[in-house]
Amino acid sequence: MLKVPVAGRVKTRLARGIGVVAATAFYRHATAALLARIDRPRRWTTVLAVTPDPECRSPALPRHLPRIAQGRGNLGARLQRIMDLLPTGPVVVIGSDVPHVNAGHLAEAFQKLAGSDAVLGPSSDGGYWLVGLRRCPRRLRAFDRVRWSSAQALADTEGNLAGADVRLIATLDDIDEASDLASQGGWTGRRIPPRG
Secondary structure, eight states: OEEOOOTTTSOHHHHHHHOHHHHHHHHHHHHHHHHHHHOOTTTOOOOEEEESGGGTTOTTSOTTSOEEEOOSSSHHHHHHHHHHHSOSSOEEEEOSOOTTOOHHHHHHHHHHHTTSSEEEEEOTTSSEEEEEEOOSSOOOOOOTTOOTTSTTHHHHHHHHTTTSOEEEOOOOOOOOSHHHHHHTTOOOSSOOOOOO
């Protein structure tokens, strides 16, 4: 899931700490670096779920990757729409602002989905950076009544998945505020530092 990288519309909380231009540059870089790390055409198909919907064909996004519009509604409605729109089989969804995601994390998520109903990648703030659903033989409704952007988001989602076989993978953190960026080692304008 990603937003078209337009100044003032991406990383607004981060922009309060480092400025709009720097926050937009960070988002553009983080998104490009993430796609370079995870796009593995022979292992899975990378699809960009884009917001806002009218920008789905934006030239600011990689031309070689298929795109779908996220649609309207809160994060839960948009996540469910992605899960419902894509062809039957396992789907893993991540955001674009988790600097240490790599192809190994996605491979692990797909591997766990082979023997479970769902997989979640927790974050230390009580949310999660990855959600995957097997979607066969049934499509689970994991996102109803989740308190998004809160310390309860992971627990609420797990509650929606009660009775399903849910697996967890590595805890990683996203970049929402300047303090998050500082705790990840900062950003030089060229690259995200490796996790140390």
